[in-house]
Amino acid sequence: MPYSFSNEQMNGIVEDTYANIIKECENLKKNTNCPNEQVLALLSVIASNYSTTTEKSKN
Numbered sequence: 785m786p787y788s789f790s791n792e793q794m795n796g797i798v799e800d801t802y803a804n805i806i807k808e809c810e811n812l813k814k815n816t817n818c819p820n821e822q823v824l825a826l827l828s829v830i831a832s833n834y835s836t837t838t839e840k841s842k843n
Contacts, residue, residue, distance in 0.1 A: 789798050809823050816822075 809827070812818065812826075813820075813823060
């Protein structure tokens with residue numbers, strides 16, 4: 785069965801984490817004048833750290 789956050793988590797830590805990520809990305813853009821594409825590239829690198837171990841072992 786796939787994992788899903790509880791309603792309490794969705795309205796708490798998940799919502800807070802989302803807001804913090806958005807805030808930090810906007811802060812990065814404001815302080816560096818980088819384009820959205822640079823933010824997407826950074827988020828992609830971050831996301832790759834959370835890929836499954838089977839995906840990582842294929843490389």
